Amino acid sequence: MGLVSLLKKKNRTTLFTTPSHGGKFFILHKFYQWYKSDISETDTHDPVSALLQAENKAAKIYGTKYTKFLTNGSTSGIIAAVLASGVKKILIWDKAHPCHKSAAKLAGCEIIEYELPLDQEWGVYRAITPSAAAEYLQKYSPEGIIITSPTYEGFTANIEEMSRICREKGVKLIVDEAHGALYPFSDKLPESAVKHADYTVQSLHKTAGGLNPTALLHSNDNDPSEALSMINTTSPSYPLLATIEANINYLNSSKGRKKINELIENIKSINLPQGGDDITKILIKKDGISGYELSNILFNKCKIEDERTNNVSTMLLTGIGTDKKMLMRLKKAIEGIYNGKN
Numbered sequence: 001m002g003l004v005s006l007l008k009k010k011n012r013t014t015l016f017t018t019p020s021h022g023g024k025f026f027i028l029h030k031f032y033q034w035y036k037s038d039i040s041e042t043d044t045h046d047p048v049s050a051l052l053q054a055e056n057k058a059a060k061i062y063g064t065k066y067t068k069f070l071t072n073g074s075t076s077g078i079i080a081a082v083l084a085s086g087v088k089k090i091l092i093w094d095k096a097h098p099c100h101k102s103a104a105k106l107a108g109c110e111i112i113e114y115e116l117p118l119d120q121e122w123g124v125y126r127a128i129t130p131s132a133a134a135e136y137l138q139k140y141s142p143e144g145i146i147i148t149s150p151t152y153e154g155f156t157a158n159i160e161e162m163s164r165i166c167r168e169k170g171v172k173l174i175v176d177e178a179h180g181a182l183y184p185f186s187d188k189l190p191e192s193a194v195k196h197a198d199y200t201v202q203s204l205h206k207t208a209g210g211l212n213p214t215a216l217l218h219s220n221d222n223d224p225s226e227a228l229s230m231i232n233t234t235s236p237s238y239p240l241l242a243t244i245e246a247n248i249n250y251l252n253s254s255k256g257r258k259k260i261n262e263l264i265e266n267i268k269s270i271n272l273p274q275g276g277d278d279i280t281k282i283l284i285k286k287d288g289i290s291g292y293e294l295s296n297i298l299f300n301k302c303k304i305e306d307e308r309t310n311n312v313s314t315m316l317l318t319g320i321g322t323d324k325k326m327l328m329r330l331k332k333a334i335e336g337i338y339n340g341k342n
């Protein structure tokens with residue numbers, strides 16, 4: 001199948017996956033119009049005008065020193081963060097997203113990989129604990145560490161404690177918050193790292209309604225502009241950059257905050273199961289069957305697609321585009337599975 005045919009193909013399943021706009025683009029309803037204004041010019045490596053203004057405004061919203069718009073996902077944010085940090089010896093999780101190792105390699109870092117224990121209850125890796133981090137920092141004396149929080153399944157690290165430990169040792173903390181872009185806009189969600197860590201990377205497209213592959217790099221350390229200029233095109237997509245600005249303005253508006261709150265309240269009122277620390281990531285399991293079997297039943301019998309599955313559990317991702325109807329459908333499917341009807 002060609003790419004055009006692929007895009008024309010109708011999806012007949014209910015998606016609990018990224019991207020989180022669910023094809024509805026309610027935040028970016030003017031997007032198609034913007035795409036007609038595909039301009040070429042201004043070098044984003046010296047974004048003196050509109051882009052810099054938009055980024056500065058975003059930094060104020062997030063309470064960071066620098067916030068940079070990314071049109072190549074959190075992947076580029078992690079790479080730029082490591083390059084900008086200037087660290088030459090770095091601790092990375094051995095099971096992290098591959099961009100962590102790529103970043104460390106591209107920056108010419110000495111790489112030390114840390115391990116995390118597998119949580120037998122859910123079959124997933126939880127985020128690093130401050131005590132484990134302190135031990136690793138003591139043992140290896142790195143200049144920087146990258147942590148993933150939240151994990152795919154919604155387990156978070158104690159960010160304040162992690163930053164305190166890292167600051168005390170003079171170690172730069174880079175947080176992969178790719179799955180936590182809604183956190184700064186709700187006190188009912190786990191705390192975001194944006195104000196605490198040296199560098200935080202968030203994918204807007206994963207949970208916050210953004211288009212693939214829009215994302216953000218926040219820094220409270222060095223200005224990441226030069227690092228970004230080394231890995232980015234000199235012809236960025238201004239329509240995509242504009243969607244980032246609109247996306248942030250929406251999340252920060254009372255309408256956007258209300259929408260996030262609605263998602264959380266809907267999940268609570270429908271009483272969907274919760275596994276991790278983030279209520280928007282619905283983690284389910286059933287005694288006697290594996291996560292993969294659960295995922296297959298959801299897909300084949302209930303026409304529901306999950307985001308990620310392991311041997312024990314399966315995770316259904318919700319985001320700002322997940323409405324009550326979808327959640328009710330999911331609840332019905334889960335109930336059917338739990339009482340053996342599906």
Ligand SMILES: Cc1ncc(COP(=O)(O)O)c(C=O)c1O
Binds near residue numbers: 072074076176179215
């Ligand atoms: C934990 C984590 N970090 C980083 C990334 C890369 O994000 P992006 O797809 O926005 O480049 C992903 C993508 O799945 C991820 O799961």
